[in-house]
Amino acid sequence: MNENLKRQLGDWWPVLKPIFNSQKFMALREALKQEYSSGHVYPSADNVFRAFELTQFHNLKVVILGQDPYHNGIATGLAFATNNGRMSPSLRNILKELHDSYGCDVPADFDTSLEHWAKEGVLLINTSLTVREKQPNSHKKLWDGFTEQVIKLIIANHKNIVFVGWGKDAANLLSNCYVKHKEPIMSLFPEECETSHYLLTAPHPAAEAYSGGKAGFFGCDHFPKINQYLKKPIDFLCLAESVE
Numbered sequence: 001m002n003e004n005l006k007r008q009l010g011d012w013w014p015v016l017k018p019i020f021n022s023q024k025f026m027a028l029r030e031a032l033k034q035e036y037s038s039g040h041v042y043p044s045a046d047n048v049f050r051a052f053e054l055t056q057f058h059n060l061k062v063v064i065l066g067q068d069p070y071h072n073g074i075a076t077g078l079a080f081a082t083n084n085g086r087m088s089p090s091l092r093n094i095l096k097e098l099h100d101s102y103g104c105d106v107p108a109d110f111d112t113s114l115e116h117w118a119k120e121g122v123l124l125i126n127t128s129l130t131v132r133e134k135q136p137n138s139h140k141k142l143w144d145g146f147t148e149q150v151i152k153l154i155i156a157n158h159k160n161i162v163f164v165g166w167g168k169d170a171a172n173l174l175s176n177c178y179v180k181h182k183e184p185i186m187s188l189f190p191e192e193c194e195t196s197h198y199l200l201t202a203p204h205p206a207a208e209a210y211s212g213g214k215a216g217f218f219g220c221d222h223f224p225k226i227n228q229y230l231k232k233p234i235d236f237l238c239l240a241e242s243v244e
Helices: 003-020 023-038 050-054 089-102 115-119 146-157 168-180 205-210 222-229 239-243
Strands: 062-066 122-126 162-166 198-202
Touching (some): 003 050, 062 146, 062 168, 089 205, 115 122, 122 146, 162 222
Parallel strands (some): 062 122, 062 162, 162 198
């Protein structure tokens, strides 16, 4: 195992060690080396596991799962995030849903890197952690099984996590983890089971751009639902930062 990767994973390492020590991951790593050497792949190789670095396991509260990274060069290693205030269709619709959910404006200086979410305990990952330039879902087969194993290990080693799946691939993966698990670990009524996990799914935020705002992501109210479940709410609007 690459020692730099082990350091990057931090306290995720004991939990995810079975995945990273597997033959399947060794094959994935070699395949990724070839992909990076033969063309443009996003995010950069040193940011593939950045989400785990910013959201350490002990601080994990929420997992937001998307499809795959932006394929136009703006992927940062955190699902849905961008740098330098750049706005993607997905992020624009996420901010609109935030506005509609809380009835107040999103701060003009909102940090599109979403690092503040990550540091508060929101793991922002995709079903595939890499993608070829201008080829969405091009690495789906490469990452097949990886993210599902991560979710299952979180389920087995953590409690009271909110799992959020945006898009068909993400929703199906989370549902499969629930159905295949030995115990009914995701409760539709989390208030009745303090050690359960909570599952939320909705269409992908980007789908609203192609449906005239009728895809179903708008109005899902996931942000207030997440905070209603958590003992300590996430500052999704970054109001604390804007005050500072």
